[in-house]
Amino acid sequence: MAKTVDQYFDALQQTRVWRSVFRSGTGSSTLKRALAIQQNVFLHLFSTKVRTRMLSFSATWYLGTLTLGTFLILVATGIPLMLYYHPSVPQAYADTKDLQFVVSSGLFLRNLHRWSAHAMVFLVFAHMFKVFYRGAYRAPREFNWVMGVVLLLITLLLSYTGYLLPWDQLAYWAITVGSNIASAVPLVGEKIHFLLLGGNAVNANALLRFYVLHCMILPLTAIFFVAIHFWRIRKDGGLYAHFSEPSVLRIQGAKPSTSRKTSETWGTPSPVALASGKEAK
Amino acid sequence: MADSKDFIAGVDSNAKKSPRRIVFVTRRTSAQVKAETEDQMQTFPEALFRAAVAIMTLAVVLIWTALLFNAPLEGLADPSHTPNPAKAPWYFLGLQELLHYFPPVVAGVLIPGLVVMALIVIPYFKVNIEADGLFQKDREKRLRIFYIVAGALSLFLLVYKSHLYNYVLGIKGDAEPLYAGLVPSLIVAGLMTLASRSSSQSPSPLRRYLAGRPLSYWVMTWFLFELVVLTVIGTFFRGPGWSWVWPWQGS
Numbered sequence: 001m002a003k004t005v006d007q008y009f010d011a012l013q014q015t016r017v018w019r020s021v022f023r024s025g026t027g028s029s030t031l032k033r034a035l036a037i038q039q040n041v042f043l044h045l046f047s048t049k050v051r052t053r054m055l056s057f058s059a060t061w062y063l064g065t066l067t068l069g070t071f072l073i074l075v076a077t078g079i080p081l082m083l084y085y086h087p088s089v090p091q092a093y094a095d096t097k098d099l100q101f102v103v104s105s106g107l108f109l110r111n112l113h114r115w116s117a118h119a120m121v122f123l124v125f126a127h128m129f130k131v132f133y134r135g136a137y138r139a140p141r142e143f144n145w146v147m148g149v150v151l152l153l154i155t156l157l158l159s160y161t162g163y164l165l166p167w168d169q170l171a172y173w174a175i176t177v178g179s180n181i182a183s184a185v186p187l188v189g190e191k192i193h194f195l196l197l198g199g200n201a202v203n204a205n206a207l208l209r210f211y212v213l214h215c216m217i218l219p220l221t222a223i224f225f226v227a228i229h230f231w232r233i234r235k236d237g238g239l240y241a242h243f244s245e246p247s248v249l250r251i252q253g254a255k256p257s258t259s260r261k262t263s264e265t266w267g268t269p270s271p272v273a274l275a276s277g278k279e280a281k
Numbered sequence: 282m283a284d285s286k287d288f289i290a291g292v293d294s295n296a297k298k299s300p301r302r303i304v305f306v307t308r309r310t311s312a313q314v315k316a317e318t319e320d321q322m323q324t325f326p327e328a329l330f331r332a333a334v335a336i337m338t339l340a341v342v343l344i345w346t347a348l349l350f351n352a353p354l355e356g357l358a359d360p361s362h363t364p365n366p367a368k369a370p371w372y373f374l375g376l377q378e379l380l381h382y383f384p385p386v387v388a389g390v391l392i393p394g395l396v397v398m399a400l401i402v403i404p405y406f407k408v409n410i411e412a413d414g415l416f417q418k419d420r421e422k423r424l425r426i427f428y429i430v431a432g433a434l435s436l437f438l439l440v441y442k443s444h445l446y447n448y449v450l451g452i453k454g455d456a457e458p459l460y461a462g463l464v465p466s467l468i469v470a471g472l473m474t475l476a477s478r479s480s481s482q483s484p485s486p487l488r489r490y491l492a493g494r495p496l497s498y499w500v501m502t503w504f505l506f507e508l509v510v511l512t513v514i515g516t517f518f519r520g521p522g523w524s525w526v527w528p529w530q531g532s
Binding site: 068070072110125160171172178184189202 | 376385
């Protein structure tokens with residue numbers, strides 16, 4: 001009898017090579033599924049379980065997930081774009097033209113990179129406002145909110161530095177207008193402007209600086225902060241579950257603790273809760 | 282108020298496992314208190330599968346966008362030829378619109394700096410943790426403060442760069458009243474006034490909703506409203522010399 005695909009996959013998972021790569025082993029038990037997250041260097045940033053309620057679309061609109069999605073698309077399209085691009089004047093513009101008209105799928109790559117970048121900026125803002133209106137910045141998630149603001153600024157800088165790279169009129173004057181704002185900073189404005197551009201005006205030095213920032217420094221910084229951002233979701237108790245919060249229950253006119261739920265709700269307070277309760281007085 | 286206790290008491294019932302202890306949670310806003318246990322799912326595969334579907338849906342949308350619409354590419358950069366208007370990327374056009382009204386040090390440095398600072402410190406101020414409706418406590422006092430702040434802000438936005446302002450200060454040139462700032466402010470102030478006249482017993486769901494909104498909600502909503510309005514104006518309604526154009530007029 002011919003084996004099914006599943007059986008081949010099961011057999012594959014039993015091989016020594018597979019077992020040497022994936023530490024958690026095979027199986028669909030709850031333990032194995034938890035280990036699949038916990039024993040993986042990337043996935044262990046996340047918790048092994050999620051509240052069912054938080055997986056519904058209305059809870060988060062998946063805005064954080066979608067932002068990660070745009071970032072992945074931007075990395076995947078950005079790397080091949082780098083292969084066809086020289087950060088020099090005026091070669092940068094010729095390379096962009098080549099991407100449009102010569103390179104196979106170059107136009108598609110550039111389009112996808114550009115629209116994904118706009119989508120990412122929009123999604124980061126949307127994510128921030130959604131988190132705010134859900135009240136998900138509240139303790140103990142304060143620091144993760146701050147990480148989010150840092151990631152917002154990194155996203156804006158990533159998009160802004162990428163804007164110059166085609167070296168066309170649109171890019172050149174947008175960066176000129178934007179960088180002139182830096183000059184308005186009291187006392188050190190001109191110095192910041194010079195540092196950013198590597199000169200007094202947008203020129204070849206500025207293009208090289210923006211290229212290095214856009215392709216090296218800012219993506220690595222973003223990955224660093226994204227890792228902290230994800231890890232803190234787990235450490236801070238998972239996705240913020242809005243309607244179980246006492247403050248929200250009170251707003252809705254419900255009693256936060258009924259006699260039946262008392263032991264469940266208030267059974268094991270952390271020392272932090274006790275401390276913060278005292279402070280609030 | 283009948284429910285005037287400012288704490289909730291709870292007792293750990295399992296005395297065998299842990300010593301009996303009593304918890305006082307004052308103000309009922311601490312998020313560290315363990316919520317009641319509820320249904321959970323394994324991250325693998327349920328949550329990861331949903332995330333993958335979400336990302337793939339997004340990818341399909343973006344790929345279709347990339348196939349149908351080309352990214353803009355203009356002529357070679359030419360420092361000697363300034364386009365009119367020269368616009369920043371869209372997410373900075375709110376700022377560029379502000380630069381039209383205020384000196385660069387205010388619109389380009391002070392306001393964005395304050396916005397970023399304000400965003401960072403949101404979770405560290407108790408006023409932003411409060412989940413009570415703004416006008417539910419200290420109604421009279423809060424109403425007075427609200428009227429003074431909203432009045433002063435509206436007056437400033439009405440007068441700044443208006444004909445009167447230019448006349449009094451002897452400024453030559455066209456008046457540029459800050460309607461982009463004034464109109465959203467008035468709308469939000471109107472909604473706040475409505476909220477102050479509503480309560481959790483109001484018949485309409487909208488008024489019940491508004492009555493329960495805390496101060497942080499109003500400030501953020503005003504900020505979001507202004508951000509959207511200024512960005513849309515900067516993107517679609519500004520032409521040569523940053524003059525007002527209608528989107529259908531072209532350039």
